[in-house]
Amino acid sequence: MSGLKKMLSLNMETALEISTKEKFLLNFKNSEASNNELVNQLKKNAVSSLALLDFPTTKDEYWKYTRVAKIINQEFSLEPKIEVKLHSIDHYSSDSYKVVLVNGKLQSEKSELPSGIKFVSFSDTENSELSLLGSIANHDKEIFTAINTAYFSDGYLVKVDDNIVLDKPVNIIHVVTEKAVVLPRLLIHCGKHSELQIIQEYVSQNVSSALNNIVTETFLEDGAVLDVVKIQSEKNAFHISNDYVSSKANATFNHTVVTADASWVRNNSNLYINGSNAEMNLMGLYIGKEKSHIDNHTLIEHLQPHSNSNELYKGILDDNSTGVFNGRVLVDKEAQQTNAFQANNNILLSKEAAVRSKPELEIYADDVKCSHGSTTGQMDEEAVFYLRARGIKEENAVKLMLKAFVADTLSKIKDEELKDYIQDCILEPSLF
Amino acid sequence: MGYTEEDLAKDLKSEYKYGFISNVESEKIPKGLNEDVVRLISLKKNEPEWMTDWRIKAFRQWQKMTEPTWAHIHYPKIDFQDIIYYSAPKPKKQLNSIDEVDPELLKTFEKLGISLEEQKRLSGVAVDVVFDSVSVKTTFREKLSELGIIFCSFSEAVKEYPDLVKKYLGTVVPTTDNYYAALNSAVFSDGSFCYIPKGVKCPMELSTYFRINEANTGQFERTLVIADEDSYVSYLEGCTAPIRDENQLHAAVVELVALDNAEIKYSTVQNWYPGDENGKGGIYNFVTKRGICTGVNSKISWTQVETGSAITWKYPSTILKGDNSIGEFYSVAVTNNMQQADTGTKMTHLGKNTKSTIISKGISAGKSNNSYRGLVKVHKNADNARNFTQCDSLLMGNNCGAHTFPYIEVENNSAKVEHEATTSKIGEDQIFYCNQRGLSTEKAVSMIVNGYCKEVLNKLPMEFAVEAQKLLEISLEGSVG
Known part of the structure; x- marks a missing residue:
């Protein structure tokens, strides 16, 4: 009896498991x-x-x-x-x-x-x-x-x-x-x-x-x-x-x-x-507020020699937001003389914000220069104080600092107008 | 302690020099693992009932678990029924002085360069020797006991200090922690136990030497170090094994507990047999090491030099629970030929104002793969936590791999966490510079490698530092050009 019961419940479980996916896929039958x-x-x-x-x-x-x-x-x-x-x-x-x-x-x-x-x-x-x-x-x-x-x-x-x-x-x-x-x-x-x-x-x-x-x-x-x-x-x-x-x-x-x-x-x-001789620049900037969750996963596979890759992701996380960065650089045996750089910097503005950073290097060729770095920290109080001592309101001082912090993630945008648009219409309102 | 060019030349020619087998009679139990075997091990060691129960519980948990597969290592599936779980040098009676130790055994240790006699007389290091996972001799016991320090084999501790063992065993690495820790908890045959009482600074370095001698055996030892309030201890650990064609399993557990203001320094020179250049044989080193800074202002420092083992899977970790506690991890991991290493650390920040430092240097040569895998986790209440991590990899040759997998999880906005890693090869300009000054390429490489590792080697006690330096050179022999 108990065996039968077990079997039934097992069936139920599998049935339930299927249903999540199946149910979701029902959205697309048409x-x-x-x-x-x-x-x-x-x-x-x-x-x-x-x-x-x-x-x-x-x-x-x-x-x-x-x-x-x-x-x-x-x-x-x-x-x-x-x-x-x-x-x-x-x-x-x-x-x-x-x-x-x-x-x-x-x-x-x-x-x-x-x-x-x-x-x-x-x-x-x-x-x-x-x-x-x-x-x-x-x-x-x-x-x-x-x-x-x-x-x-x-x-x-x-x-x-x-x-x-x-x-x-x-x-x-x-x-x-x-x-x-x-x-x-x-x-x-x-x-x-x-x-x-x-x-x-x-x-x-x-x-x-x-x-x-x-x-x-x-x-x-x-x-x-x-x-x-x-x-x-x-x-x-x-x-x-x-x-x-x-x-x-x-x-x-x-x-x-x-x-x-x-x-x-x-x-x-x-x-x-x-x-060979390809150049890849991956730039990321994420600003998390309220309960937002922002996850960036990157994979760069160097399969041929003499290529460069450059990765820079910066995050500002406020309120209850969470940020994730997982960057993986793989250098194949063939990809000699690869230069690969990867950096992830985060600023946490609130006690409830969190960040998970996982920069990975997987390297199978010896004549390469690869490095990665990851930092997580907070506003530099001294720098804010420096600005305030010069008559800048605290709010503006912080804003200025944050803008400076993220500025280099926009460095690959050639169109100045677009850059201004991002700074004025996207970043400005979301920083505060 | 001078190490001359001649010594180097000799060493460079030598292969794995600890690969001899000692003809010590030993007592083994049959291959295989089941509940009866666990009971038999416990019985052989005359253990009290609570210990047997603890083992059985761990064994049952182990049966429910599966082998971890997430590490960057590849090996054929281990047949856990094909391993002998208990092998001890045939017991005589309780040994009272060093003269009673089997002379064959003493010879072994002399070959290993840790002659007990000599150690006792010259260096003043107290040694606990673990041979095929049974502790054979502990030196300097009396002198230590005058200070109230307990340093003995684990089985003795179970008998003589059951309260201490009961209180701390499994508190840092619970039996359910992971597959190999559960296995170890079920079948561990011996190990070292160390207790430093309140306010005592241990006057000498304590040392354990592990050796696997018997074929087909696994070594499962367990180390428990407790530093009570305001105490200090420096603990060393060394490992070797004979050359054998088949792979042998080493699954140890090390637990460290540091109470208020206590400091533990734990150093390892791991030189298990790494297998031959085709990857045949060698030790599978699947070890769980963890320390907990329970008290305020406590400190745990791990230093490791990993040159041996076919596979290393090992993450000496520190839980920073007490406020102002400090965790350190210094590591050099060298892989050559077909060796694989997946090693690193975990720093878990729980208390306020906790600090951790991670310095990891990986060197890969031959066809080996060397990975750093580490976790830095700052929990919500760990205000003002600070971490600095640096892991560098050096690649020698075109067939090896060097990998870095750091996990950084920060849940507190007052934390400062930094991680940086580089991967490169030895600069041709550096070699050229040395060549110009009359150094052969091989010597130049060994010099550069030593310089590269200096930051970590400096953290080792003197005797170990010299040995480690030699090991590095031997491990990388022939990997240039």
């Missing part, structure tokens, strides 16, 4: 098939890997400090509306090609698509141009990538031909307006010696608990230069971003991610350096 065979095949593969994956718990090393349970147990709306009043949203309005995606869907009438480069949806793209899709986004290992791959309704290809230098930045504004699971998918392909600047702004409008689950794959051909600036300020939303970048020789990739006024963010940036 996903329409694409008219592109390649995309359909990829989606099929992702569905079958999803069957083997499960949501991570804090026992998974990769998710040690970030819980997803409270997200996946939410009820989401299946067909989010896509109306939005753009003028009511704060966004970077200087000269740029504006592309508006509402709940993951392109709003052509509100957008000004760039000329000179390709910005098209997958369904309007030929197979040959999509051959790279899904090639580095590992849907067999990362469940959120798998969900995106299996169920995105349409994605967008940004393609820059060889030797093209775009005149102004492309500003992609992602708006979430409803409690829905949004699955934006981007494929960025930069041709040889091309130059492109992309701004990605993530904002939310009148929502609570939307889940933005983004996957971006980026390919840099020889000598390509790509600058990406991400501004994440989705209030009351969950944001999971999986970025995959593969670079060939002599390419430059500058990535700056600014997270402020956001509720819950998890960024996974994965960089694979497949050519």
